[in-house]
Amino acid sequence: xxxxxxxxxxxxxxxxxxxxxxxxxxxxxxxxxxxxxxxxxxxxxxxxxxxxxxxxxxxxxxxxxxxxxxxxxxxxxxxxxxxxxxxxxxxxxxxxxxxxxxxxxxxxxxxxxxxxxxxxxxxxxxxxxxxxxxxxxxxxxxxxxxxxxxxxxxxxxxxxxxxxxxxxxxxxxxxxxxxxxxxxxxxxxxxxxxxxxxxxxxxxxxxxxxxxxxxxxxxxxxxxxxxxxxxxxxxxxxxxxxxxxxxxxxxxxxxxxxxxxxxxxxxxxxxxxxxxxxxxxxxxxxxxxxxxxxxxxxxxxxxxxxxxxxxxxxxxxxxxxxxxxxxxxxxxxxxxxxxxxx
Numbered sequence: 001x002x003x004x005x006x007x008x009x010x011x012x013x014x015x016x017x018x019x020x021x022x023x024x025x026x027x028x029x030x031x032x033x034x035x036x037x038x039x040x041x042x043x044x045x046x047x048x049x050x051x052x053x054x055x056x057x058x059x060x061x062x063x064x065x066x067x068x069x070x071x072x073x074x075x076x077x078x079x080x081x082x083x084x085x086x087x088x089x090x091x092x093x094x095x096x097x098x099x100x101x102x103x104x105x106x107x108x109x110x111x112x113x114x115x116x117x118x119x120x121x122x123x124x125x126x127x128x129x130x131x132x133x134x135x136x137x138x139x140x141x142x143x144x145x146x147x148x149x150x151x152x153x154x155x156x157x158x159x160x161x162x163x164x165x166x167x168x169x170x171x172x173x174x175x176x177x178x179x180x181x182x183x184x185x186x187x188x189x190x191x192x193x194x195x196x197x198x199x200x201x202x203x204x205x206x207x208x209x210x211x212x213x214x215x216x217x218x219x220x221x222x223x224x225x226x227x228x229x230x231x232x233x234x235x236x237x238x239x240x241x242x243x244x245x246x247x248x249x250x251x252x253x254x255x256x257x258x259x260x261x262x263x264x265x266x267x268x269x270x271x272x273x274x275x276x277x278x279x280x281x282x283x284x285x286x287x288x289x290x291x292x293x294x295x296x297x298x299x300x301x302x303x304x305x306x307x308x309x310x311x312x313x314x315x316x317x318x319x320x321x322x323x324x325x326x327x328x329x330x331x332x333x334x335x336x337x338x339x340x341x342x
Contacts, residue, residue: 021247022176023211023222025158027057030170031239032159033222037152040206040229041180042067042076044148048120048181049079050194052252055111055173058085063160063169068151070097070163076151078160079119080169085109089119089126093145097163101142103128107135111173113297114252116194120184121148131295131322132191155207157235158245176252179226180207191321191342200225207233216246268328274340277317281326287312289329295322316341 025031035041053064058081068075077091085108092100103126109115118129125144128135153161157178160169177194183204185193200208208226215222215237222235237245268283281290290312292301300319303312316324321341328335 021210021212021214021249022052022054022174022252023209023215023245024174024248025171026241026244026246027170027172029239029241029244030159030167031218031237031241031245032167032170033157033235033237033245035155035157035207035222035224035233035235037154038229038233040182041155041233042150042152043121043180043182043206044076044150045146046122046182046184048118048179048183048185048190050116050118050177050179050181050185050190052114052116052176052194053109053173054114054252055081055109055171057111057172058109059083061160061169062171063156063158064171064175066156066160068092068095068149068153069161069165071161071165073097074149074151074153075100076148076153077121079117080160081109081171085111087117087128088140089121089128091121091126091145092149093147095149095151099142101145102140103137104140105130105135105137107137110296114295116177116252118185118190118194122184124184129187129190132187132194133320133322134187174248174252176211178207178209178211179205182206198225201227209235211247214247217242217244268330268335270326270337270339273337274342277319277341278313278315279339280311280313281328282311283328283330287328287330289327290314291327291329292316293325293327294319295324300324 060083062081064079066078073095075092075095075097080088082088087105087109088102090100090102105128116131120127128137158171159167161167181204205226206229209222210225213223218237218239220237224233270279270281289304291299294300324339326337326339
C-alpha cells in the first residue's frame with residue numbers, strides 16, 4: 001500500500017515527457033458528455049472500445065459509457081463499474097433491459113491507479129484487456145447474443161440513464177484517449193495502440209476523443225479526432241457546476257516515442273525507448289537512487305548510491321511487456337520517465 005501511494009503521488013506531481021491532457025469528472029457535480037447519435041458508432045458486432053481510466057472512487061454503480069436506454073427498450077450496451085470494483089460490459093440484442101447480458105472482468109480495479117482498458121465484442125465473445133493484457137472473466141448473465149440492438153440514442157459518457165429517465169451512476173475520476181472502432185483489434189494492436197497517440201485515420205476508427213483541448217464546465221465542445229466522422233461526432237459537456245468537467249495536465253496517458261541517445265534538460269536520458277527490456281540510463285551528475293515501478297505501482301527494480309556512475313545498463317527483459325515508470329533521484333530532485341517494454 002505504501003508503494004502504491006508513493007507511486008500515485010509521484011505520478012501526479014512529477015514532470016513527465018510528452019504530456020497531454022485528460023478529462024476529469026468531479027464528484028457531486030453531475031458532469032458528463034453527450035455524443036450525438038450517429039450510425040458510425042452504433043456498433044452492433046465485431047467492434048472494440050478503448051479508454052484510459054483513473055477512478056477516484058467506486059461506490060455503487062459507476063458508468064463509463066452508455067449507448068441506449070431502458071425506458072423505451074432501446075438499450076444497446078454500457079461499460080460500468082460494479083460496487084465490488086469490477087469492470088463489466090453489459091449488452092443487449094433486443095433492446096429490452098430485462099434481457100441484458102453481462103460480462104464481468106475478474107480483475108479488480110483499484111481506485112487511484114491508472115488503467116488502460118480495451119473491450120472487444122465478436123463471435124469469439126467479450127474480451128477485456130487491462131494495460132494490453134487479456135484478463136480473465138465470465139458471463140454473470142446470458143452470453144454472446146450476436147448483433148446488438150441498434151440504438152438511436154446519443155452516447156452518454158460518465159453517466160447512466162435509468163428506466164425512469166433520470167441520470168445517475170456518475171463517474172468520479174479521469175478519462176483519456178476514448179476510442180471506438182467498428183472492428184475487433186488484435187491483441188498486438190491493443191498492446192501497441194495504448195502506448196502512443198493515434199493519427200485519427202486508422203482503419204475502423206470511428207470515435208476518438210483525445211480530451212486535449214482546454215475544457216472547463218458545461219456547454220464545451222469535445223473534439224472528435226477520428227477523420228472518418230470528424231466534427232459530426234464532437235461531444236458536448238453538461239454539468240451543474242461551472243468548473244467541471246475540466247481537462248487536466250499529467251493524465252494517465254503520457255506517451256513516449258523513440259528518444260535520441262542524448263541528455264535531456266533534466267540532465268539524464270533513457271535509451272532506447274521503447275525497448276526490448278535492455279536500456280541505458282545516462283546522467284551528467286550521477287544517480288543517488290533509481291527505482292522502477294510497473295503500472296500497478298509495484299517496485300520491480302531498485303539501486304542506490306550510484307553517484308560515481310554516469311551510466312547504468314538495466315535489464316528488465318524478463319518482466320512482462322508493457323509500461324513502466326523510472327524514478328530517478330539525483331539527491332536534488334526526483335524525475336519520473338515512462339518507458340515501454342515491447
